[in-house]
Amino acid sequence: MLTAPPPQTPSATAPPPEQPPLPAGYTILALETSCDETAAALVRDGRVIVANVVASQMDAHRRYGGIVPEVASRQHILSLTPVLEEALAALPGGWDDVHAVAATYGPGLSGALLTGLNAAKAMAWQRGVPFIGVNHLEGHIYANWLNPSADQPLLPAPQFPAVALVVSGGHTLLVLMRGHGEYQLLGQTRDDAVGEAFDKVARILGLGYPGGPAIQQIAADVQQSAPLPRAWLRDTYDFSFSGLKTAVLHKVQEVQKQHQRIDSRSRRGRRTAASEPLPLPPTEAEPPATAPEPLAAQYVAQMAHAFQESVVDVLVAKTVDAAQHFGAVEILLAGGVAANTRLRSELERRAQLPVRFPPIWLCTDNAAMIAAAAYYRFDAGRQPDWSLDVRPNLPLR
Ligand code: KG4
Ligand code: ZN
Numbered sequence: 001m002l003t004a005p006p007p008q009t010p011s012a013t014a015p016p017p018e019q020p021p022l023p024a025g026y027t028i029l030a031l032e033t034s035c036d037e038t039a040a041a042l043v044r045d046g047r048v049i050v051a052n053v054v055a056s057q058m059d060a061h062r063r064y065g066g067i068v069p070e071v072a073s074r075q076h077i078l079s080l081t082p083v084l085e086e087a088l089a090a091l092p093g094g095w096d097d098v099h100a101v102a103a104t105y106g107p108g109l110s111g112a113l114l115t116g117l118n119a120a121k122a123m124a125w126q127r128g129v130p131f132i133g134v135n136h137l138e139g140h141i142y143a144n145w146l147n148p149s150a151d152q153p154l155l156p157a158p159q160f161p162a163v164a165l166v167v168s169g170g171h172t173l174l175v176l177m178r179g180h181g182e183y184q185l186l187g188q189t190r191d192d193a194v195g196e197a198f199d200k201v202a203r204i205l206g207l208g209y210p211g212g213p214a215i216q217q218i219a220a221d222v223q224q225s226a227p228l229p230r231a232w233l234r235d236t237y238d239f240s241f242s243g244l245k246t247a248v249l250h251k252v253q254e255v256q257k258q259h260q261r262i263d264s265r266s267r268r269g270r271r272t273a274a275s276e277p278l279p280l281p282p283t284e285a286e287p288p289a290t291a292p293e294p295l296a297a298q299y300v301a302q303m304a305h306a307f308q309e310s311v312v313d314v315l316v317a318k319t320v321d322a323a324q325h326f327g328a329v330e331i332l333l334a335g336g337v338a339a340n341t342r343l344r345s346e347l348e349r350r351a352q353l354p355v356r357f358p359p360i361w362l363c364t365d366n367a368a369m370i371a372a373a374a375y376y377r378f379d380a381g382r383q384p385d386w387s388l389d390v391r392p393n394l395p396l397r
Contacts, residue, residue: 022099022100022130022378023099025044025045026044026045026099026100027042027043027044027050027091027097027098027099027100028042028043028046028098028099028100028101028102028132028371028374028375028378029041029042029087029088029098029100029101029102029120029123029371030042030043030101030102030103030120030134030367030368030370030371030374031080031084031101031102031103031104031116031117031119031120031367031370032103032104032116032136032139032365032366032367032369032370033076033080033103033104033108033112033113033115033116033117034104034106034107034108034109034112034113034116034136034365035067035072035108035109035112035169035170035365036056036057036058036060036061036067036072036075036112036365037054037055037056037057037364037365037366038054038055038057038075038076038079038080038083038116039052039053039054039055039083039365039366039367039370040053040080040083040084040086040087040088040367041053041087041366041367041368041370041371042087042088042090042091042098042371043146043368043371043372043375045375046145046371046372046375046376046379047145047146047147047154047157047372047375048147048150048154049146049147049148049149049150049368050090050091050150051086051087051088051089051090051091052087052361052366052367052368053083053086053087053367054083054365054366054367055079055082055083057071057072057075057079058209058210060075061209062208062209065203065208065209066199066209067109069109069110069111069112070111072109072111072112073109073111073112073114073115076112076115076116077115080115080116080119084119087367095127098127098129099129099130100124100129100130100131100132100374100378101120101121101123101124101127101129101130101131101132102120102131102132102133102134102370102371102373102374103116103117103119103120103121103131103132103133103134103370104116104117104133104134104135104136104139104370105117105133105134105135105384105388105389105390105391105394106135106136106390106391106392106393106394107135107136107137107170107171107391107392107393107394107395108136108170108390108392109392110390110392113390113391113392114390117133117388117389117390121386121388125386130378130383131383131384131386131388132374132377132378132382132383132384133384133388134370134373134374134377135373135394135396136365136370136394137166137168137171137173137334137335137396138181138183138373138377138396139369139370139372139373140166140168140334140335140338140363140369141164141166141175141177141332141334141373142369142372142373142376143334143358143362143363143366143368143369143372144158144164144332144333144334144356144357144358145157145158145372145376146358146362146368146369146372148358148359148362158330158332158356159329159330160177160178160179160329161176161177161178161326161327161328161329162176162177162328162329162330162331162332163175163176163177163186163319163322163323163326163328163330163331163332164176164177164331164332164333164334165315165319165331165332165333165334165338165347166334166335166396167193167194167195167315167333167334167335167336167337167338167343168193168194168195168334168335168336168337169193169195169196169199169210169336169337170193170195170196171188171189171193171335172188172189172193172194172239172241173185173187173188173189173396174186174187174188174237174318174319174322175396176322176326176328177332180376180379180380181376181377181380181382183396183397185395185396185397186237186322186326187236187237187238187239187318187322188238188239189238189239189240189241190233190238190239190240191240191241191242192240192241192242192245193241194239194241194311194315194337195210195212195335195336195337196241197241197242197244197245197307197311198210198211198212198215198311198337199211199212200245201215201244201245201248201303201304201307202214202215202304204245204248204249204252205248205252205295205300205303205304206295206300207300207304212336212337212339212340213339214304215304215307215308216308216340216341216342218300218301218304218305219301219304219305219307219308219342221301222301222302222304222305224305225302225303225305225306225309226302226306227306227309227310228244228247228248228306228307228309228310229243229244229247229310230244230310230313230314231243231244231314232314232317237318237321237322239314239315239318241311244307244310244311248303248307251303252295252303255295255299256295308340308342309342311343312340312342312343312346313346315343315347316343316346316347316350316351317350319331319347319351320347320350320351320352323351323352323353324352328353329353329354330353330354330355330356331347331351331353331354331355331356332356332357333347333355333356333357333358334357334358334363335363336363336364336365337363338357338358338363339360339363339364344357
């Protein structure tokens with residue numbers, strides 16, 4: 001039986017209330033509100049998903065072409081209760097079957113993080129169960145520990161040492177894990193995160209938000225495209241994607257200028273019948289841009305393909321190199337961009353060791369991954385004080 005919480009109100013320095021040991025195979029309720037998904041999940045024994053509910057705010061942000069922090073916080077407030085109720089409905093005993101509560105406390109948008117963290121702390125306190133704060137990036141990595149189906153036997157857990165490539169809308173990290181909760185940062189992006197680059201390039205190409213799935217989809221029909229540059233940053237495991245994004249922007253601007261020149265010439269031609277030579281036809285290095293406003297579909301597809309190839313090439317090369325160098329026995333792919341099928345297949349093709357990635361619905365933000373990470377944190381005795389605050393720039397360690 002769980003004990004009732006102590007009667008006094010929590011002070012900023014108070015230790016967590018005395019709690020009995022948790023039963024074997026205990027269930028964690030986790031909340032995730034770091035960005036634009038309001039999510040609640042129940043996970044048993046750190047690996048078995050009992051419920052996984054995600055309310056996407058995509059529609060609320062789409063018209064702005066990106067995430068608006070104020071809108072995100074308000075949407076979390078609106079969605080949290082229904083999402084939580086839907087998750088808890090999966091437990092026959094309801095709250096009595098919840099043995100600990102976890103929430104993401106960073107990195108992310110501070111207002112958004114506050115909604116989930118405060119709700120989780122209040123619920124844990126009120127129920128007299130442990131509260132566990134989780135790093136969002138750690139959550140993405142631990143999605144690899146989740147069994148995708150509760151009906152199937154447990155898959156073998158990932159083995160250490162492992163190299164994890166975390167690629168999301170806000171982060172791009174290459175991490176060495178020698179054990180649970182042991183992270184050695186090998187490299188990270190020096191400018192844009194990969195997902196951010198996908199989103200920005202999609203915007204340049206007029207593909208809408210979120211950009212990753214849109215670029216992947218339109219690039220799928222292209223066999224070959226003129227290569228775009230790759231930022232190798234030799235002798236480091238760091239990444240850079242803003243130059244690539246700018247290269248796409250400049251190419252698109254050149255093509256648009258070319259259109260304008262052709263348009264104004266043909267208008268002048270109609271007026272004066274002048275016979276100026278038309279610009280040279282596009283070369284192989286420059287994908288054709290023949291259709292009118294705003295950009296030719298074929299050109300957009302080729303640009304999307306070239307961009308994706310450039311990103312995937314660098315990510316895969318560095319990850320495979322790091323795995324070899326540090327003697328990893330597995331590669332773990334994590335984060336929203338891990339949903340990219342080209343990245344998955346290329347990593348599997350070029351790596352000499354097993355590559356693991358979560359199913360697509362566990363790659364993007366969800367709370368099941370937070371519960372999985374919370375389980376291993378709690379197991380290692382890493383439970384925070386009740387005063388835990390949000391950390392928008394929380395590093396992985
Ligand atoms: O991990 P996530 O859901 O949120 C963050 O923590 O940032 O990642 C969202 C990012 C977005 O930038 C989105 O464009 C990207 O993941 N993404 C993809 C794909 N699906 C989502 N990027 C490339 N290919 C995809 N299939
Ligand atoms: Zn994420």
